[in-house]
Amino acid sequence: MKIAVLVSGGGTNLQAIIDAIDNGTITNTEIVLVYSNNPNAYAIERAKKAGIPTAVKSPKEFEKRDDFNKALLQILLDAAPDLIVLAGCLVVIPKSVVEAFPNRIINIHPSLIPSFCGTGFYGLKVHEKALERGVRVSGATVHFVDAGTDTGPIILQKPVMIEQNDTPEILQKRIMEQAEWKILPKAIDLIANNKVTVEGGKVIIDGYDSQSL
Ligand code: GRF
DSSP states (O other): OEEEEEESSOOHHHHHHHHHHHTTSSOSOEEEEEEESOTTOHHHHHHHHTTOOEEEOOGGGOSSHHHHHHHHHHHHHHHOOSEEEESSOOSOOOHHHHHHSTTOEEEEESSOTTSSOSTTOOTHHHHHHHHHHTOSEEEEEEEEOOSSSSOSOEEEEEEEEOOTTOOHHHHHHHHIIIIIHHHHHHHHHHHHTTOEEEETTEEEETTOOGGGO
């Protein structure tokens, strides 16, 4: 399975995917492109070190957003991935891309959707709101991308306990280490091995084992 990974920041989720392919946790998968809107994203350095083709195209290069959307769609069509992985991608994915890759785009979100998600909930903001609310459990979610924001069918989730003295930064790091970097590679491997189907807006996983996450 050919995947394109879309990034905007440090790329630790990208690195988890690269490492999982290298150590066999992810099978039948090749990263054919890493795209970023941000030329300074360290994720791009990670891709180059791993010998993966990269593409950088920022909306700021275009007067009209529609022209950027067309350029992004063309970059993805040219790469012709079987699956698109949003790994900390802060660009709003255009409707044209979602339509071109139905149920073939997945996203990692650093909370247990439907909590702390939707417009404006990204990065540290997610963890600030979880701590502000005083929840005892948060975690991460991998879901298919549909026309909404963090609203597509849920593939995998992993809970992470919140500790008394957590700050947003401490919680973010724990959720990345204990949840994101595990369930994103796992979801990719399941999809690469045809274990995932969507029926009636719900995800069915062949041989699903919640203890294996
Ligand atoms: C991660 O916390 C991810 O859940 C969110 O953005 C962050 C990206 O981090 N979507 P990285 O670029 O993978 O390190």
